[in-house]
Amino acid sequence: MLLVPARGLSLEGVITDPELLAVRVAELYYDENKTQDEIGGLLKITRWKVGRLLAQAREQGIVRIEIVHPRARRLPVERALRERFGLADAVVIPSGQGEGDLQTRVGQAAADYITALRPVPRTLGISWGRTLSEVADRLEQGWATGVTVVQINGGVSLNRRAGTAATTAAMIAQKANGHATLLPSPAILERVETKEAIESDRTVAGVLELASRASAYLYSAGVANQSSVLVDSGYLTPADVDELVRKGAVGDVVGRYIDANGNIVDPGLDERTVGLGLDQLRNAKVSIFVVAGRAKHDVARAIVTNGLCSVVVTDEATAASLLDLDNEQVERKP
Amino acid sequence: MLLVPARGLSLEGVITDPELLAVRVAELYYDENKTQDEIGGLLKITRWKVGRLLAQAREQGIVRIEIVHPRARRLPVERALRERFGLADAVVIPSGQGEGDLQTRVGQAAADYITALRPVPRTLGISWGRTLSEVADRLEQGWATGVTVVQINGGVSLNRRAGTAATTAAMIAQKANGHATLLPSPAILERVETKEAIESDRTVAGVLELASRASAYLYSAGVANQSSVLVDSGYLTPADVDELVRKGAVGDVVGRYIDANGNIVDPGLDERTVGLGLDQLRNAKVSIFVVAGRAKHDVARAIVTNGLCSVVVTDEATAASLLDLDNEQVERKP
DNA sequence: GGAAGCTCTGCTCATATGAGCAGAAATACC
């Protein structure tokens, strides 16, 4: 025993099976940092063949290269989304199992996105909710300077977690040394007349005017079900939501319920909803839609496929759903 | 909407956090196949910095490159084993979860190894057991030509799965167009005298002589517990094994029980065991030890750390155990 | 059996990349 430790004799020599050969080549290249030339010498093949084998191994997925980091993104998926839906941009983070809450990571991604956004928006129109609040939290102090933040849909004062909406707007503004303009109105009113009256009030009209001229929008969406914040806040009854769902509602954007085709489900209700219209989002140059989680796949699809946003920030599973790459159908059946 | 789809504006511009920067660089390089130069342009840094960031990302494990294949190996671990224990060679396969039985994959690796072994052994001494049988199965027809296979320890005729030992040897030989020489003797005899008598028998002596001059050995090891094949076959009683364990036995190599230091546990018993001695394995130029599975970590350690083999073929978890990289201690405590 | 296609091979050459180095910047230390 105690031979001179050779350099792993087992790897030299001729391998016939081409797949196995690709595996050995990949190991020597990626694990042992050998040059393609050295590998060629070792395995008795030309260095060009080594190169080709390596390319093949990557294509076939024998070599898997993964970027593991809480703030990692999925560039190829982003590109697919941009191309498929004609988006100006897309941000997709891995859905990865344990590593931190999905909502938080998507929030972080959205925060990063608006921080890097050029030109810096002078006025940023935002919705409110759990997701937006997360984005606000994740924004860094001084993420921009002098940005005016304006709410684009009615507030949620009745809510138990009252003030969240206001806090979100205020925090985003404060962290950019700007100031927030709140929309002092309920989200949905009982009568059209009241809605029209409040909209024509100087203060409200001014805010809406400001909102409609914002240089960028940042918003999320709600799911059409009992647990919606709009139910929670008393704007709608559980029965109302059931009715909306029956009519095809998949969720709400800035308080407005849409179906899978991106159309308003209940025009009567919509008439009583205060805030930016869907078309204003649709025609906006920069409208950033932030969405995370399985529950929101349907709304997300309605929004993205119908051009309501120009940028989407989401998780990989949602992106896959948008691209029809998932097998949700299969999963749903049983 | 329907802006001209830009190329992902979100990635351009300045990033301050150096780790995040490394992540973005890695994504552009590995996911988007951009050149370091292009990435530099995009992120406003020099291409050398991109290169350095990339190297750093690999070191820190942000970029993880994995070779996924049933026959993949763990070259860095193999090297560690060679260096640490002065082995001539080592073969380590990933322990990976689902993909096929570990035993089978280690068997395959051992089969690959002896197939590629140069110079081709004229005589190959083998032990028998579940592991060796697996190796025999995995060998390809024509893996070598004209190899004489010889058993190096007593057979297992009493066994219910009688003939396994013989079949293993025969199959390995047949697949190399060679022939097998069996050791026609029990593994352990009741009296020393009988053992000496049988060893001096012309036939047996001839086989042992042949075995001791084999150009390579291939063997596995057993665990010292009730389920040992030696108990199964009736050579030892469960009580015998308990006693051996009490004396420090961790397992058996070619029928001989050793402790953690690689020493014979019970010289009396050893005297009655027919087959190659431990020193002959230790001094052999090529002695290949094949071992797989959690249960055998202790025997494996006894064999490898005490120089009983010159080559080890095993799974990653066992290798980690040999290198003290595991936290078995922690796991065992509770 | 032979031509037409196909894949596979080894090559040239342009490009991408890493090692190594000297100066710049940042940090630690007196």
Add this chain to the structure above:
DNA sequence: GGTATTTCTGCTCATATGAGCAGAGCTTCC
């Protein structure tokens, strides 16, 4: 506050690598 030491930067240059191509070897189809 200044100097020593470390880390970081942008560079030159040698090397490693991929694209593209022409010929070899293979299959396929009449």
